[in-house]
Amino acid sequence: MIEVIKNYILSICIVGLVSSIIISLLPNGNTEKVIRLVVSIFFLLAVIAPILTGKFSFSKIELDNILKADLTEKKLENIRLFNEKASLTASEEIKEQIYLLLKQEKITVKDINVTITNQNNKFTLNKITVSSNLKDKEKIKKIICTKLNISEEIINIEVDE
Numbered sequence: 527m528i529e530v531i532k533n534y535i536l537s538i539c540i541v542g543l544v545s546s547i548i549i550s551l552l553p554n555g556n557t558e559k560v561i562r563l564v565v566s567i568f569f570l571l572a573v574i575a576p577i578l579t580g581k582f583s584f585s586k587i588e589l590d591n592i593l594k595a596d597l598t599e600k601k602l603e604n605i606r607l608f609n610e611k612a613s614l615t616a617s618e619e620i621k622e623q624i625y626l627l628l629k630q631e632k633i634t635v636k637d638i639n640v641t642i643t644n645q646n647n648k649f650t651l652n653k654i655t656v657s658s659n660l661k662d663k664e665k666i667k668k669i670i671c672t673k674l675n676i677s678e679e680i681i682n683i684e685v686d687e
Contacts, residue, residue, distance in 0.1 A: 534576055541572040605647075613642045613649060620674075624656065627673050633660050636686055651676065657684045 545565045552558045617640040628635050637657040643650050654676065656666055663683040671678050 545569045655682045
C-alpha cells in the first residue's frame with residue numbers, strides 16, 4: 527500500500543512538472559488559453575484517474591490497518607524495552623537489599639547475581655547467587671529467606687576462601 531501511494535505521488539509530480547514546462551513554453555495569443563485548459567484538464571485527470579478506476583482507493587479500513595500495524599509494532603517494541611528495564615531495575619534493587627541485609631549482619635559479600643525472567647509480562651525471580659567468604663551457607667540463606675521472603679530453593683551461596 528505504501529508503494530502504491532509513493533508511485534501515485536511520483537506520477538503527480540511528473541505530470542505537474544511536464545504541465546509546467548508546457549505552459550511556460552506557450553506563445554502568447556489565442557491558443558494560449560486553449561492549451562492551458564487542455565494541460566489543466568490533463569493534470570486533473572492524472573490526479574483523479576487512479577481513484578476513479580479503483581487502482582488506488584483511500585479506504586478508511588485500509589488506512590486504519592496500516593496505522594494500527596505500525597503502532598502495534600512500536601507498542602510491542604516499547605513494551606519489550608520497558609520490560610527489560612523493569613527486570614534490570616528489579617534485579618539491581620534485590621542485589622542492593624541483599625547487600626544491605628548481609629552488611630548489617632557483618633557478612634562480607636564479594637558478588638551478588640540475580641536472575642529474573644519475563645514471560646507474558648510476568649516477572650519471575652529464578653536464581654540468586656551470593657559469593658561470600660563466610661562458610662556458614664545456611665546462615666546467609668536464612669537471612670535472605672526470612673528478611674526478603676524469598677524461597678530457599680533459588681538461593682545459591684558460593685564460598686570463597
